[in-house]
Amino acid sequence: MKITSLEDLENIARKGLKKLNPDNKVRISVGFATCGISVGGDDVFKTFKEKIYERKLNNLELCKTGCIGFCGEEPLVNIKMPGKSIVVLHRVTPNDVDDILQKIENETYEFHKAFFKIDDWDHVTSKIHYGDGYENIPKWNEIKFFKPTKRVVLRNSGIINPEDIDEYIAVGGYRSLYKVIKSMTPDEIIEEVKKSGLRGRGGAGFPTGLKWEFAKKEQSDVKYVICNADEGDPGAYMNRNEMESDPHMIIEGMIIGAYATGATEGIIYIRAEYPLAVERFKKAINDAKKYGLLGEKILGSNFNFDIIVTEGAGAFVCGEETALIASVEGEIGRPRLKPPYPAQKGLWGKPTNINNVETWSNVPVIIAKGGDWFSKLGTQKSPGTKVFSLVGKVKNVGLVEVELGTTIDRIVNYIGNDGVNNGKIKAVQTGGPSGGCIPENLFNTPIDYEHLAAVGSIMGSGGIVVMDDDTCMVDTAKYFLDFSIDESCGKCVSCREGLKHMHDILDDITKGKATFEDIDTLKELAQTVKVTSLCGLGKTASNPVLTTLKYFYKEYEEHVKHKRCFARVCKDLIRYVIAKDECTGCTICAKRCPVNAINGEKGKPHIISQNVCVKCGICYDVCKFNSVKKLSEAIGGEK
Amino acid sequence: MDAKTIDEIIEKYKNPSGMVLGILEEIQNINKYLSKDALIYVSKKINVPFSQLYSVATFYSFFNLNPVGEHIISVCTGTACHVKGAAEILKSLEYLLGITKEESTEDSKFFLTTHDGCFSLNAARCFGCCSMAPVIKVDDKMYGYVTIQNLPKILKEYGWSKK
Ligand SMILES: Cc1cc2nc3c(=O)[nH]c(=O)nc-3n(C[C@H](O)[C@H](O)[C@H](O)COP(=O)(O)O)c2cc1C
Ligand code: SF4
Ligand code: SF4
Ligand code: SF4
Ligand code: FES
Numbered sequence: 091m092k093i094t095s096l097e098d099l100e101n102i103a104r105k106g107l108k109k110l111n112p113d114n115k116v117r118i119s120v121g122f123a124t125c126g127i128s129v130g131g132d133d134v135f136k137t138f139k140e141k142i143y144e145r146k147l148n149n150l151e152l153c154k155t156g157c158i159g160f161c162g163e164e165p166l167v168n169i170k171m172p173g174k175s176i177v178v179l180h181r182v183t184p185n186d187v188d189d190i191l192q193k194i195e196n197e198t199y200e201f202h203k204a205f206f207k208i209d210d211w212d213h214v215t216s217k218i219h220y221g222d223g224y225e226n227i228p229k230w231n232e233i234k235f236f237k238p239t240k241r242v243v244l245r246n247s248g249i250i251n252p253e254d255i256d257e258y259i260a261v262g263g264y265r266s267l268y269k270v271i272k273s274m275t276p277d278e279i280i281e282e283v284k285k286s287g288l289r290g291r292g293g294a295g296f297p298t299g300l301k302w303e304f305a306k307k308e309q310s311d312v313k314y315v316i317c318n319a320d321e322g323d324p325g326a327y328m329n330r331n332e333m334e335s336d337p338h339m340i341i342e343g344m345i346i347g348a349y350a351t352g353a354t355e356g357i358i359y360i361r362a363e364y365p366l367a368v369e370r371f372k373k374a375i376n377d378a379k380k381y382g383l384l385g386e387k388i389l390g391s392n393f394n395f396d397i398i399v400t401e402g403a404g405a406f407v408c409g410e411e412t413a414l415i416a417s418v419e420g421e422i423g424r425p426r427l428k429p430p431y432p433a434q435k436g437l438w439g440k441p442t443n444i445n446n447v448e449t450w451s452n453v454p455v456i457i458a459k460g461g462d463w464f465s466k467l468g469t470q471k472s473p474g475t476k477v478f479s480l481v482g483k484v485k486n487v488g489l490v491e492v493e494l495g496t497t498i499d500r501i502v503n504y505i506g507n508d509g510v511n512n513g514k515i516k517a518v519q520t521g522g523p524s525g526g527c528i529p530e531n532l533f534n535t536p537i538d539y540e541h542l543a544a545v546g547s548i549m550g551s552g553g554i555v556v557m558d559d560d561t562c563m564v565d566t567a568k569y570f571l572d573f574s575i576d577e578s579c580g581k582c583v584s585c586r587e588g589l590k591h592m593h594d595i596l597d598d599i600t601k602g603k604a605t606f607e608d609i610d611t612l613k614e615l616a617q618t619v620k621v622t623s624l625c626g627l628g629k630t631a632s633n634p635v636l637t638t639l640k641y642f643y644k645e646y647e648e649h650v651k652h653k654r655c656f657a658r659v660c661k662d663l664i665r666y667v668i669a670k671d672e673c674t675g676c677t678i679c680a681k682r683c684p685v686n687a688i689n690g691e692k693g694k695p696h697i698i699s700q701n702v703c704v705k706c707g708i709c710y711d712v713c714k715f716n717s718v719k720k721l722s723e724a725i726g727g728e729k
Numbered sequence: 730m731d732a733k734t735i736d737e738i739i740e741k742y743k744n745p746s747g748m749v750l751g752i753l754e755e756i757q758n759i760n761k762y763l764s765k766d767a768l769i770y771v772s773k774k775i776n777v778p779f780s781q782l783y784s785v786a787t788f789y790s791f792f793n794l795n796p797v798g799e800h801i802i803s804v805c806t807g808t809a810c811h812v813k814g815a816a817e818i819l820k821s822l823e824y825l826l827g828i829t830k831e832e833s834t835e836d837s838k839f840f841l842t843t844h845d846g847c848f849s850l851n852a853a854r855c856f857g858c859c860s861m862a863p864v865i866k867v868d869d870k871m872y873g874y875v876t877i878q879n880l881p882k883i884l885k886e887y888g889w890s891k892k
Contacts, residue, residue, distance in 0.1 A: 128858050128871035161860035321857065324807025330857035357746055362754060362791050363856050365869075400747030401754055403789035406854065420749025420777065422788035437746065479859060481809040487860035519808065553859075555808045569811055573854075579788075684824035706820050711877045 092382030094390035099259060099268060102381070106260030110250060111220055113172050115151050116194055120182075121166040121248065122154035123334040124366050125327075130183065131165035137184040141191055150194070156335020158248025159477075159489035160235055163205060166248070171199070174221040176249075178230070180205035199224065206230045214245040215262025215458045234508050235486050238500055240467065242475045243451045244491045247335035252370055255377040258338040264383055266457035267342050270349055271389050274457075276306060279350040283453070285461030287473035292318055292409075292446030293524070293550045293626070295472070295539040301443060304433035305351040308441035313353040315344055316437070316444040318414060319360035319367070322406035323522030324573070326553030328477040328489055329447040333360070333367035336451075337374040341397065343453035345384060348395045351443050356397035359414055362404060371399050406523075406577035410625050411444045413579065424579045425625035446551070448477060468494035472538035476549070480506050482556035483515070492537075499533040502556055517557045517641070521550030523570045523577075524630030526637030527563060546637045548630070562659035563642040564649055567635045568596040574631035585628030588619035592635060599646060600660040602653035609646060613639060655722045661705045664722045668709075670695045672717040679709035679718060730760045730767055739774055749777060749785060753792060761801075762793040790854075798842045798849035800887045802867050807855030809862040818863050821877045822850055825884060825891075847888065 093099055109117075120126070120135040138152050155168060163180040169190070170176045179190070179201055186203060193199055207227045210219050230236050241247075250257040258264070270279050284299030305313065317340060321329040333340065344356050360368055375397050378384040386394045400418055407413050408423035415437050417423040436442020452474060456464050465473045472494040481487050484506040492501065502518055517527045520537075526547030528535065535541050542549050557566065571593045580586045595612045598604040616632035616639075623629045639646060648654050655663040668679075668688075673695040680688040680696060687703040690696030698709070698718075710718045738755045742748040752775065756767055763786050772779040786792045804810075804819045823829050826848050828841040842849040858864045861873025865883070872883055881891065 124856070124871065125858055125860055125873075128861055128864070128873045164860075322854070324805075324811075324855035325809040325859050327855070327857035327859050355746075359747075363853070398744055398746060401750060403750050403754060403791035404854070405789050417750065418746050420745075420747075420785065421781070422784050481859040481862060482812045522808065553808070555812060557812060561812055569808070706824070707817050708821060708824075708877055711817070 091380070092390070093264075094382065096268060099264060102256055103260045106254070106256030106258070107218075109151070109153075109254065110257045110260050111170065111218060112151065115149050115172065116147075117151045117153065117168075117170040119153045119155040119168045119170075119251065121157050121164055123157035123331055124364075125157055125161040125331070126164040126166065127366075129164050133184050134165050134167065134182050134187065137187045138191075141187050145191060145195070147191065147195070153251045154253060155249065156247045156252045157331050157489070159244055159331070159491070160486070161488040162486050163488075166205070168249075169194070169201065170220065171223075172221075174223040175207040175209040176220050177201060177207050177224060177227060178205050179203040206233050206236075208249070211249060212241070212245070213249075213261040214242055214455050215265060218261065235488070235490075235505055238496065238505060239491050240475050240493050241491050242455055242467070243332060243339075243448055243477050244335070244489065245455070246339065247331065250336065252335050252337055253373055255338060255374065255381065258336070262458065263338055263454070264342055266454040267345055267383065268389060269457055270346050271391050271393060276350045276352065279346065279457070280306060282461045283350075283456055286452075286456045286464035287461075288449065288452055288456060288464065289472060289474075289539065290446055291448035291452075291476065291551070293521070293548065295549070298445060298449055301433065301445070302347060302351050304431070305353070305441050305443040308434060310441050312355065312438075312440045313351060314437045314440060314442040315348045315351065315353040315356045316414070316418075316442060317344055317356070317358040317447060317450055318409060318411070318444050319358055319364075319447050320402050320409035320414065321361060321364075321447070321551060322409045322577075323551045323553050325481055325519075325555045326479050326522060326551045328479050328552050330364050330367055331489055332447055332451055332477070333364070334370055337367075337370045338378070339454055340447055340450045341371075341374055341378055341384065343450035344397060345388065345395055346453050346457060347443065347445065347450065349393055351441075353443065354395055356395060357418060357437070358397060358399045359402060359408075359418060360399060361402040368399055368401060375399070406573075407579050407625070407627055410627065413625070414444065415442065422579075424581050425627075427624060448552075469536070469538055471540060476537070476552055478537075478552045478554050480554050480556070482519075482554075483558040483561070484556040494538040495536045497534050497536050498528065498554075501537070501554065502533065506556065514558045515556055516559055516561065517563065519555040519557065519566065519634070520553065521548035521630075521633070522553050523573045524548055524626065524633055525550050525553075526633045527557070527566065527641060528637070529641040532641075546633065546640060548633070560657055560659070562600075562655050562657035563638040563645045564596065564599055564655075565657075565659045567638045568593065568600060570634040571596060571631065574627060578627060578631075582622070582624045582628055584619045584622040585624070585631065588615055588622075589628070589631055591615055592619070592632070596635070599649045600655070601662040602649060602660075604650050606650060609639070609650065658720045658722045660722075664705065664720055665700060666698055666703060666705060666707070666710055667719050667721060668696050668698055669717050669719055672715060674715055674717070676715070678712050678714070682708050682712050684708065730756065730764070732770060734759065735767065735770055735774070739771070748775065749782070750789075753782070753786065757792060761797050762795060765794075793840060795840075796842075797840070799847050800868055801849045801851070802865060803851050803853040805854070805856055805858070805862070805864040805866070806852045807859060807862075809859035810855075810864055813862040815863045817877060818865065818875055818880070819850075819852060821880055822865075825880060825889075826850060848884075
């Protein structure tokens, strides 16, 4: 069926709403994004399916949903009884399934893994009252993890079934597309996006409306829009979740962008490491085509636009827009000099507009609620919300979407640690290999483009990696350089050779072989590479080095002067020893040591031969009695 | 891989955008690696110079130019996993499988295969499962919250036994 009128859309919305919020059926949905699957969500789903069949529960709908963002509590399962709130259960295992189904059959609903409930939900493009009930279960926004959040991009994540276009339409989806095609000119759309103040979420923060305007101005028979779904930043995974949880919002955004800029073909460039997102996109594109929302004569108009999915092949630099274009063209992904910008000369030499996944996700909302509404979120210079992935040494790992301008402290300590772990956090790293490490005493910094730049970091795609006292900052700087060297395309000498040289110096520092002069050289090199490299990779690769030097100089000093690694990470500066009094002689460590460095009789204290030990740390990890100690004492130098 | 299968794959890519990477990826998904013959065949069929295909295959870390083991183990070495001890996991796997880094392949990608051809081990950059760090992937299955202690258990699922 092809949709051509608002009435058609409303009819499908009614159909979708019956699935999303059935009034005569129980709906169980299992969190089925990669994060949920990898901790057993697929087993939970399978078990539900078998048991529902066994129990002949006909009045029960089982479906998949995306991820609501609280990844640390996965697998999550939503239970929706007719007229009642959605109850979200956490850390569900296959063993819980029988009990859950029993409770549903008996209508007792005392789910012991109940985590929170959802009675009302603001899908932003619509609001839904799901139901009431369950006095004893906290509301979702009473949970600290959710309280400070504002869901715009994640408006449907974890609630709707991402594989069902009807449910997306039920929550107000494709209304913005309808609106622009039936009642707005391309200029009016671009005006609205400009008014919203939306800035690109792929890192650089360039105003989206302006970018669209450039692409629209160009005269050409063919123009392209591209969704940058490469997400190469290690530690950042919000784009993956957005694609897996709500692919249609991205597609709708792209169609609107194509209509505004005059593009006829769209490409989603997505990394090969994300197979589930690829699969969901392909299905979503097909479904949109069946409804006449994509393809020829969209919504009965004269506008034609198609989208294809292209997979990357594991090269971080391909996230850079000119490299990405080369990659789509079947070349190796090497960035080139700008100008010409992609808007002038992009894919196959034609005008091309590239935006990040999350940038596209905001577009339907801006059209639905208006640019003014959007611009009131966040700060004046950085309007809107941003999804951050909060990972590393933090209690509540997951995705948090907050208004820009929220402080690091609020995200890491309030949302992430919920009061525990306090004081143990040493730093956060934002912006991946292009970003910097921010020390705890600067945690009152508001997160937006300008404030992060002021402390030497960047927002990047939104990864926040939390580090505690067990993380060595010199090692961290070295780690990121390692990454950038590996991923450098090798075109510029400064990036190719400079980074290698910096890495060698850092390596010497971690081995206790460097001098203070080396640190000066390191700093100089870092500055040189920053200004002389061609693309963003080389230009920003020094950031982790420069920020750790600035905020954690003491750690560098410890390595150089006292040959000691406070965090006990740097292999050459630590030793493993067994505490004689604490060792039970269980022999486990000796059995697991790969180089037979551990000797001792069963039942008697064991001992590590220091000249044999390769410091792999296995004994430290396997000893159940904590008898193996990791030491880093000052060697040489004055104390 | 026979010519017919490759032809079928090529047939799917009518749009020039993403054609080269798409074809090579599909071949590798079936065959696990890109043989020289397959590259030569594709080069002729789609009219792209062999040298370009070869440089693409070596540039992107996704592609293997040599045969790989029956099961492929990828250890995430992304930031979140690094902070949570990915290096120790990798090291442990090297020891458990009896292979070390020195044996890496000629195109200098870190990719090791056991002598019996049962396992290949490589390092990957983030599967987007950072919340479950440290993460490893065996074939298509992802394992979150991996510890050195439970590595042997995971390997046993794939027929590994301690020598
Ligand atoms: C080395 C490098 C890697 C990048 N990786 C990504 C990425 O993974 N995803 C992304 O959206 N942008 C990435 N970018 C930024 C893009 O080049 C581009 O600015 C962005 O896709 C534009 O979209 P936006 O205006 O919506 O932010 C990267 C840039 C550089 C220099
Ligand atoms: S800065 Fe590095 S990655 Fe960028 S073009 Fe130059 S060599 Fe390539
Ligand atoms: S594992 Fe621990 S307790 Fe057992 S022998 Fe080794 S050091 Fe002693
Ligand atoms: S650190 Fe590794 S090599 Fe050294 S004693 Fe422990 S297990 Fe053996
Ligand atoms: S850092 Fe390991 S999965 Fe992302």
